[in-house]
Amino acid sequence: MKAAAKHEPAQLYVAAWLVLILLTGISVLSAFLGIGVYAPAIQYGIAATQAAIVFVLFMRLKGPPSLKWIFAGSGFFWLMILYGLSMTDYASRRGWPS
Amino acid sequence: MRSLYPETQYATLSQQGETAQLGMWVFIATETLFFGALIFTYFIYRNAYPKEIAEAAKDSVLWCGSVNIGILLTSSLTMVLAIDAAADGRRRSLRNWLRATALLGIAFICIKGFEWFLDYSSREVPSVNFIIKPQEAPAGELFWIFYFVATGLHALHLTIGIGLILYMLWRVRRGDLTPAYYAPLEVVGLYWSFVDTVWIFLYPTIYLVGRS
Numbered sequence: 001m002k003a004a005a006k007h008e009p010a011q012l013y014v015a016a017w018l019v020l021i022l023l024t025g026i027s028v029l030s031a032f033l034g035i036g037v038y039a040p041a042i043q044y045g046i047a048a049t050q051a052a053i054v055f056v057l058f059m060r061l062k063g064p065p066s067l068k069w070i071f072a073g074s075g076f077f078w079l080m081i082l083y084g085l086s087m088t089d090y091a092s093r094r095g096w097p098s
Numbered sequence: 099m100r101s102l103y104p105e106t107q108y109a110t111l112s113q114q115g116e117t118a119q120l121g122m123w124v125f126i127a128t129e130t131l132f133f134g135a136l137i138f139t140y141f142i143y144r145n146a147y148p149k150e151i152a153e154a155a156k157d158s159v160l161w162c163g164s165v166n167i168g169i170l171l172t173s174s175l176t177m178v179l180a181i182d183a184a185a186d187g188r189r190r191s192l193r194n195w196l197r198a199t200a201l202l203g204i205a206f207i208c209i210k211g212f213e214w215f216l217d218y219s220s221r222e223v224p225s226v227n228f229i230i231k232p233q234e235a236p237a238g239e240l241f242w243i244f245y246f247v248a249t250g251l252h253a254l255h256l257t258i259g260i261g262l263i264l265y266m267l268w269r270v271r272r273g274d275l276t277p278a279y280y281a282p283l284e285v286v287g288l289y290w291s292f293v294d295t296v297w298i299f300l301y302p303t304i305y306l307v308g309r310s
Binding site for chain 1 (some may be wrong): 134142145148167175177178185192284291294309
């Protein structure tokens, strides 16, 4: 009997790589379209999507041990606390920068 | 080839490998905060001085950053293929994919070094030869300080990653990594792809902001 594969097929990783490269191309293109404030939103949205692909597939968040999700998520959770509390300071300042 | 027994504190090799992975995820969580805080300072500067930061960022070398993001994304692919080769016991493929990953990492560092040379030539290095342009005043230098701190720390991480891959190649040669236990390689792979992810966020932050 053939042993079950311990990993995803290589084609999936190659497809993910192609999507990552394609997304990079779209990100670069968005910088030259003259769409103003929408461009950074697109670029960081693409960066977050690329990071998700890398984390889930290349860093194998998909698969055991499932506890990895909590460990991986905790970094972002604490980062959001850092961003949130810092923003309450900067957003409530008056006359800054001066 | 080394023995296939777990260290004394673990019941099985599988448990030992999973613990090693979780340990690396904890380290990655701290690195997320480290680079996240650094990028946050950039957002504060960008919010405070949007025109000046954008003007300064126009002088970043787009082709270097773009080629380098392609190189790093490709290296994450070759790394995961190396790990799969280890899982399957394909030693020759494992060595070749690891070599490819290390070479891609070295190519990144070489391009980064050339880019720093170009930055130096166009007098963009704060405290060394920086000349502020009128439209960048007074905050353009803040962008370049962020640029050198961020890209320098990233390059340091990548250099450590290249060293770890070379160490893995040595361990493969010694016969340490087998289909039953290749957790050290998985842990290095996690680190490598995380360093790739940092560049994914630095790329729009440095190279695209001034051109949007």
